[in-house]
Amino acid sequence: MIVQKYKDMLKGKSVIRQLSEFATARGKEIGYENVFDYSLGNPSVPVPQQFTDTMIDLLQHKNPMELHGYSQSLGIPEVRDKIAASLNKRFGMNYTGNHIFMATGAAGAIAHAVRCVSEPGDEILTFAPYFPEYGPYIDLTGATLKVVPADTKNFQIDFEAFERMLTEKVAAVLINTPNNPSGTVYSTETLRTLASVMTRKQEEYGHDIFLISDEPYREIVFAGVDSPYPSRFYDNTLSCYSFSKSLSLPGERIGYVAVNPKCRDAELISTMCSQISRGTGHNCPPSIIQLAVAEVLDLTADLSVYETNMNILYKELTSLGFECVKPGGTFYIFPKALEEDAVAFSEKAKKYDLILVPSDTFGVKGYVRLAYCIDTDKVERSLSAFRKFVKNEY
């Protein structure tokens, strides 16, 4: 029998995807260059040339049976060693290759990390505003996602609400910093308090509470912003990374889980991921992509356009009267809508060909998300549309 659960999921179409489809359709009418499509978080800058050169070099010079042969299900050992070394150098950690599990992007990393540390029925806490895919990701592991209400003052953490929800049933806490959709980066103080609350609760309940840290935007941090490495603050941390945004490689599905060496049974956890992968059908990311990213670990695409765009938008939006927490990273900005109902607000914005995602889908009401991973020229041209929109000129 066809399983009803997955059939039902098809009904809940992604709001972001719907808006993106609207933008594409509108583009066919008026030219896509005239649609200010802020819907999708798709990188807008090319992968570094070194990645392409490495791929070509591997294809031209490496023995194809080795190049395309099975890698271990944990990932290629040399690749895992290089990732460990790079993280150690950058963040003062003590990973070895044994703490790294190669995954198909952050989605794959989270799928494995959550299964390592939670049984069906356990709770996973995350914080609003949050990436809506966490819903199905967690739901399909059998655990239950619970969302801590947003600290709307600055999109750090509402610790009172957090502590109230951090009951004995919580197996793990899932954070995302720099954050999609708010652009906020968790401060040292936030991470320190988070760690201290979790440590205290671990002792009180007598069981581990894991921190699953989703970090695809780790490399997109703006000038003057301190972006501390969450795993430095809390031993039981599984860091989930994707190269999608830093290297502009979202389609190539490559990332990893890095298990803090001080985590309980650290090396066991990464090895368990390879057992879990037998059930998810994951096995390992493609060998050629693993080998190629290993050569560009300390590079990124030219990410400067995102900061340029953020500054333009932040200045204009605040001067137009939008309340807005200044993003510290990512390619998102999350202003408060000019009316209570963000869905209605986003609907009206369409008239000005401004495609904004209402915040309801991120677990908080009254905001809109702009994904400004688009050309700066288009961002600039969108400003007059914003002005007209705010003045209700049509």
Next chain:
Amino acid sequence: MIVQKYKDMLKGKSVIRQLSEFATARGKEIGYENVFDYSLGNPSVPVPQQFTDTMIDLLQHKNPMELHGYSQSLGIPEVRDKIAASLNKRFGMNYTGNHIFMATGAAGAIAHAVRCVSEPGDEILTFAPYFPEYGPYIDLTGATLKVVPADTKNFQIDFEAFERMLTEKVAAVLINTPNNPSGTVYSTETLRTLASVMTRKQEEYGHDIFLISDEPYREIVFAGVDSPYPSRFYDNTLSCYSFSKSLSLPGERIGYVAVNPKCRDAELISTMCSQISRGTGHNCPPSIIQLAVAEVLDLTADLSVYETNMNILYKELTSLGFECVKPGGTFYIFPKALEEDAVAFSEKAKKYDLILVPSDTFGVKGYVRLAYCIDTDKVERSLSAFRKFVKNEY
């Protein structure tokens, strides 16, 4: 808390993997060229040059943002269309791209197919001898794998045993033709009888029973052997394919599920796969690999070495007194051991540097599997070791 289930799985180390490690260690002592390592099913011939050329061409000429951008979670539409067209041409089917779900190899395909059609607690039937990874694959979906005893006469299907086990609890039947480990190809008669029993039982029970057909060896079929396409015989068929063996690309993790258009809710099933993928963290196979295989769908690596090796081994083994069903495809041969205990037999073979996998791991006793995806020269050199082994000369 760390999940005990996955921790426990680590204890059950794969017999095949252990033998492969033994072979590698022994190779360090006497030179790997002197170890007759028949343990692993790793292709021994290079990928077609056209694949490599296509990859390089894509890297050199395609816009990197498009090339490495997100593909739809079902896979790139043009790639799915091309796969449908190729299957239609070869097997007289009526697939459209909408019936194809791109997956990370057959493992990924099976993970999605099984989840589509079975609830936790349902039974999945397969036939001994079978690929041992089916155990964890199925177990981690929540369904239960039940193994129909082998038809040891010719490794087709023991229909009496099958019908006895095809109870109301069975959601799907998982077949693998050409078969790992026996090398057998299911005949038209076998597939016809299978379909007729399943059709009858579907009616009797009033619910669908799906056929999940695992076909990574589809392209490795020897001269004179008829290899019918299972989906032609039974409407409710999900065909799971991997390019690992046909194109010698096991590390690149690329394959698909093809849903028979006559399957109940056929297009719904492929779309459901993309919902399941949100839970498995799979998303889609890498875009560049999807695009590159789409250009070589009707090519294979030069697979002729496997048939050459099979003929040499079959002739020698039977003349040495081994009972052996002649393989119709794959790169495996599955002779009866010369004593009842295949584990003990395989252990003794090691003394002659013959690495044979005892059949217990494939769900049947008293046989050994030889994976002859190795150089023909080594196969020939192994014959004198077999002769000595049989005569117990050491």
